[in-house]
Amino acid sequence: MKKTVFAALFVIIAPAAALAYPNGTPNYVTDTGPFCASCHSAAKIEYMPEAPADLARNEVPETKHYGAVRAQTPPSPYVELSSKQREEIIRVAKLIDSKSSISVLAPARAKAGQEVTVTVRARGGNGPAIGVMLVDRALRFQARPISSSGWFVSGAPEVKGQDNKAQTTWLDRRANGLARNMSYIMIEEQPFDLEKDIMPAATVTFRLKAPSMPGVYTMAAALFYGTENTDKAGFFQRPSGRILFSEELEIRVENP
């Protein structure tokens, strides 16, 4: 009886989830935090200083992703692959990781309430999409959308893809009448060719109003990308996604 219920649930849940994962989040057109990407591996153990050592270790690619790729027993979605195929997945993922990067540029000082421009540059993953988030800390489980610490996102971010052309495809899925001043953005239809060194890339320009309370504020950007080919990802819980943070900036907000 229990088994039947579980199987039925899986049938209902899997297609819905497959729509969003692994193609990023075409339907979640809202602000969120890096915690949401629970299936993704976190690039560095330093992103989880508050977590018990075991838990933090289980989140990095070596354990979470390659551990599953090498596993010989279910529930690993890789059990049917030959050891050669497994090593190839790991080789390509490591190469993609080594070529992936994200940076954030913001003024070191601002007056309270002053409008500032923050530029995020990202490159990485195997496409077809990547995601960029502007957050308060480089923390895998505890980062918040930048607006939570008092910064106001004052307009729709300007998004350019690998071709350097402005794109609004994901933003255009916001329902009519909803604000577009997002701190999370997906960049879609990005070309990928590892041999030619062509990878998804984005420049996202945010306009922010500095918090009204003077103080020292932190800011970081996060990149969400994949390392396996999406058409092979029959199992939507593959840990082949990544969360990569930029360095954390400190911005001094002063009395106007």
Ligand code: HEC
């Ligand atoms: C059920 C597991 C799962 C969850 C939960 C999840 N993801 Fe993913 N995500 C994946 C997988 C699998 C991939 C594809 C990795 C690959 O290509 O190897 C992926 C890839 C992505 C990509 C890159 C898209 C692409 O084309 O590869 C983005 C962006 C992304 N996820 C964002 C998010 C965000 C934001 C959240 C939280 C709302 C989230 N994901 C939650 C599994 C998940």
